Structures are given as C-alpha cells and as structure tokens.
Amino acid sequence: MPKIKVKRASTTIDMTAMCDVSFLLLTFFILTATARQPEPLQVDTPASTVQIKVPDTDLGTITVGDDGKVFFGVTGQNIRMRMLERMSEKYSIGFSQKEKERFSLMEGFGVPIGNLKQIIAMDNSERNKKGLQPGIPTDSVGNNPSELHDWIIAARYATKEIDNKEMRVAIKGDAKEQYPSIKKVIDILQGQKVNKFSLVTNLRSEDY
Amino acid sequence: MAELNTGGKAQPRVDLTPMVDLAFLLITFFMLTTTLAKPHAMDVAMPDKDKENKDDNLELADNRTMTVLLGANNKISYYMGQLEKPLEGPTTVDYGKNGIRPVLLKKLKDVQAATGKGLIVVLRPSDHSSYRNLVDIMDEMKITNVQQYMIGDISDPEVEQLKKDGIY
Numbered sequence: 001m002p003k004i005k006v007k008r009a010s011t012t013i014d015m016t017a018m019c020d021v022s023f024l025l026l027t028f029f030i031l032t033a034t035a036r037q038p039e040p041l042q043v044d045t046p047a048s049t050v051q052i053k054v055p056d057t058d059l060g061t062i063t064v065g066d067d068g069k070v071f072f073g074v075t076g077q078n079i080r081m082r083m084l085e086r087m088s089e090k091y092s093i094g095f096s097q098k099e100k101e102r103f104s105l106m107e108g109f110g111v112p113i114g115n116l117k118q119i120i121a122m123d124n125s126e127r128n129k130k131g132l133q134p135g136i137p138t139d140s141v142g143n144n145p146s147e148l149h150d151w152i153i154a155a156r157y158a159t160k161e162i163d164n165k166e167m168r169v170a171i172k173g174d175a176k177e178q179y180p181s182i183k184k185v186i187d188i189l190q191g192q193k194v195n196k197f198s199l200v201t202n203l204r205s206e207d208y
Numbered sequence: 209m210a211e212l213n214t215g216g217k218a219q220p221r222v223d224l225t226p227m228v229d230l231a232f233l234l235i236t237f238f239m240l241t242t243t244l245a246k247p248h249a250m251d252v253a254m255p256d257k258d259k260e261n262k263d264d265n266l267e268l269a270d271n272r273t274m275t276v277l278l279g280a281n282n283k284i285s286y287y288m289g290q291l292e293k294p295l296e297g298p299t300t301v302d303y304g305k306n307g308i309r310p311v312l313l314k315k316l317k318d319v320q321a322a323t324g325k326g327l328i329v330v331l332r333p334s335d336h337s338s339y340r341n342l343v344d345i346m347d348e349m350k351i352t353n354v355q356q357y358m359i360g361d362i363s364d365p366e367v368e369q370l371k372k373d374g375i376y
Contacts, residue, residue, distance in 0.1 A: 015224030022231035029238035045247065046340040048347040054249040064339075170249060175340035179278070179333040182342065186254065195256055198249035201343055 039063070040108055040128045041071045046175040047204035054200060058165045060155045061200070062148075063108060065174035068181035069135030070148055073108025074155045074167070080104040082158035083151070087113060090150060095120075110135045113147055138184050149188050156192075172200040250346060255358055270295060272319055273328050276308070277366055278345060279375030280336035284308050288315070291365055300373050303344050312352040329357040334370055 043065035056075065063071040074080055081104045088095050091113050095103070102120050110133040111119050119127055127133075137147045152169070159167035169189060173182050189197055270289035277285040277298070284307065287297030301307040312329075319327040329349065333342050342359075349357045 012223075015228055019224045019228050019231065022228055022235060026231050026235050026238070029235060029242065033238050033242045046343040048248065048250055048343050049351060050248050050250045050347065052249055052251070053246045172247075173339040175338065175343075177339040178335065179337045179339065179342060180335050182339050183333075190254055193256070195254045196251065197254075198251050199343055199346070200247045201250055201347075203248060204347075 040110060040133055041065050041069060042130070043172055043174040044176075045172060045200050045202050048201040049204050050201060051203075054170055054198060055168060058159050058163055059168050059170055060152060060159075061108065061170045061172055062152075062185055063110075063172045064177055064181055064185055066131075066135075068177070068184075069110060069133075070138055070181075070185060071108045071110035071133070072136055072148065072151050072155075073106075074159070076159075076162070077104040078162050079155065079158045080106070082162060083154045086154040086157060087150060090154070093117075109133065112137050138188060145191070146188060148185070149191060152188065152194075153192060156194075169194055169197040170200050171197060250343065250350075252346070252359070272323055272325060273330060274312075274315055275330045275332060275366075276345060277362065277370055278331070278333040278337035278341045279370045279373070280334070281375060282338075282341060283373075283375040284345070285370060285373055285375065286311065291363075291369065298369055298373070300375060303341070303348070308345070308348055309352060312348065312354065316352065316354065326355050329354050331357060331359045332362040332366060333359070334362050334367060 041063050043063055058075065058079075060072065060074045063073070074083060081100050084095060084100055084103050087093075093113060093116075095117070099117065099120050103116075106120070106127070109116065109119060112134070119133065136151065140146045140149070156167045159165060171182065171185055186197075189195075274286060274288050275291070279285055279300075282303055283300055284303065285298045285300050286308070287294040287299070289295040291298075299311075301311060312327075316327050319325070331342075331345055331349075346357075
C-alpha cells in the first residue's frame with residue numbers, strides 16, 4: 001500500500017518579537033520601581049477603604065509608634081540637607097559636609113538633635129535596629145517649641161526654598177497607638193497652622 | 209562563483225518560550241509591587257485653632273449635631289444635641305457595618321427630612337481610644353458620605369459619661 005504523505009505545518013511560533021516586547025516592558029518596570037528603604041520604626045498602619053495614594057515628593061512623614069515614639073522624615077535629598085542646615089543654625093550644632101551628606105541619605109530618624117551626630121555616624125543596618133532611636137522630643141521646653149515643631153518648620157521652609165511648593169504632611173501611626181500620642185502630633189501641626197494633613201493607611205481587604 | 213550550499217541544513221534556532229515566560233513573570237512582579245506597595249492617604253482638615261479669639265465659636269443647631277465619643281475597647285458612644293440635655297442617647301455601639309453605620313445612615317436621612325440641612329458629626333476621641341479607632345470612624349464618615357464632620361477635644365462630663373458606660 002502506498003503511504004499517504006501529509007505535509008505537517010510547523011507549530012512553533014517565532015518568539016523573538018514577543019521576547020523583545022516583554023523585555024522592554026520588564027526594563028521599564030525595573031527602572032521605575034523604587035527600592036524599599038528599611039524604616040527605623042516599623043509601624044502597622046490601620047486599614048481604611050480610601051483609595052488615594054500618598055504623593056511621592058514634597059512629603060514630610062511623621063511616624064508614631066512603639067508607645068508614642070515619634071520619627072520624622074522628608075522626601076528629597078536636597079531638602080533633607082537644607083533642613084539639617086536650618087536646624088544646625090537654630091540649635092548651634094555644627095555638622096560637617098560629610099555628615100550632611102550622610103544625613104541626606106537617611107529616610108527618617110528619631111533622636112533628639114543632640115544625639116543626631118552618633119546616629120549619622122552609624123551604618124544603615126546598625127541605625128535601624130529596633131529600640132535604638134528613642135524618638136524626637138515632642139514636649140516644649142519652657143517657652144521654646146518642641147524639637148519636632150522645629151524639624152517640621154525647617155522641612156517646610158526647605159521644601160519651599162528648593163521646590164517652591166508647600167510640603168504635605170502625613171502622619172503614619174501604628175494602629176494600636178493610643179490617641180493622646182497622635183493628638184500631641186496633631187497639636188504641634190496645628191500650632192504652626194498646618195490644618196490639612198493626611199493619615200497613612202493600608203487598603204482594607206476584608207468586607208467592612 | 210559557486211555558492212556553498214550544503215543542502216537542507218536549517219538555521220540554528222533557540223527556543224525562546226522559557227525566556228518569554230520568565231520575562232512575563234518578572235513584569236508581573238514589578239508591576240504589582242510598584243502599584244500595590246504604595247500606602248494610601250486619608251486627608252484630614254482640622255478646624256483652624258485661633259489662639260487670639262478662643263470664644264469665637266459658631267453655634268451649632270442641636271437637632272443637626274451628633275457627637276460621637278470614641279471610648280476604650282473599640283466601643284463608641286453617641287448622642288444627639290448637647291450632653292446636658294441630649295435629644296437622644298447617649299447610646300453605646302460598636303464600629304463597623306453592624307454598629308455605627310446604620311445609625312449614621314438613619315440620622316443622615318432623619319436630619320435631612322427634619323431640617324432640610326445635612327448632619328454635622330463631631331468626633332471626640334477619648335484618651336483610651338486607639339489610632340485605629342480614629343481611622344475607622346473617619347473611614348465610616350467617608351463610607352456613609354457625611355459631608356460635615358470634625359475632630360474635637362473631649363470634655364470632662366463626656367469622660368464621666370464614658371466611665372459610667374464602662375468604656376473608658
């Protein structure tokens with residue numbers, strides 16, 4: 001019996017074009033992604049149904065957690081450097097250029113300004129050890145406003161000088177934190193007429 | 209010149225399928241981490257604190273005002289009007305869709321029907337309430353679409369009331 005020859009079409013598809021596209025996209029996403037910085041104070045933010053994201057720039061974040069410890073951080077290295085310059089003038093503590101540069105790479109900090117030099121001198125992993133940084137003082141001393149008040153003012157001025165924008169303030173509190181410690185921060189903000197700020201929350205996943 | 213053709217030798221081809229698989233996996237990962245990792249922000253506008261004219265306060269209509277006291281153990285106490293002569297309450301409820309939400313929705317409707325104006329909610333967190341409570345109740349305002357609400361300081365009689373209800 002003669003064999004019937006069936007011509008089979010090849011089932012392989014040329015993957016080159018698809019590969020090109022996918023790697024292009026991959027490159028794009030890798031470059032736009034920002035690496036997550038380690039935070040000196042880990043907080044578990046409460047959940048809400050709000051869908052608005054926090055802005056990326058010109059944002060000062062006040063982190064409250066671990067029984068009322070307050071940490072502060074600003075976005076932007078230039079702004080951080082200028083903020084430190086203003087604070088060093090105000091408290092007459094000199095910082096060298098190297099210290100300023102190291103400070104500008106820190107995401108946030110939570111020490112009284114007298115201890116800031118020691119924290120700057122540490123490396124990243126050491127600095128972010130739990131319980132090392134005691135928090136920024138929030139109580140006013142006599143007639144002088146609290147250190148946190150001064151840091152926020154310095155950050156707002158620095159943002160205005162460099163980016164010519166108003167700094168937005170976000171409060172990132174731990175869900176279990178008692179209200180008085182949050183209230184203290186809100187009062188400091190209101191003391192400098194910042195009446196609008198944001199509360200940082202997670203997305204609520206369960207049915208609420 | 210004679211062409212060198214050694215017959216049906218196929219061009220060397222590499223199977224790109226696993227590579228594409230991997231690339232797409234990574235794309236998915238980076239896409240999700242960039243958009244999902246960003247925290248959300250709830251905007252708060254506090255009433256301006258005028259230190260010079262402390263008594264420059266606006267009178268609120270009793271029948272439009274609902275005061276919500278945030279107590280300890282995730283409990284809420286609410287009343288309408290003033291604490292000395294409340295129009296309703298104080299009543300203790302829970303958070304969430306079986307607690308404060310039906311109350312708020314009902315009050316919104318009632319006040320709208322009775323006065324033609326919106327409900328005003330005053331939130332007063334006590335010292336024993338947590339930050340989660342504050343965010344929860346503000347979230348509730350967003351969900352029930354209360355247009356006017358504010359965060360105020362709790363007064364001593366209100367603390368007494370919470371103590372009496374056992375949620376301080």
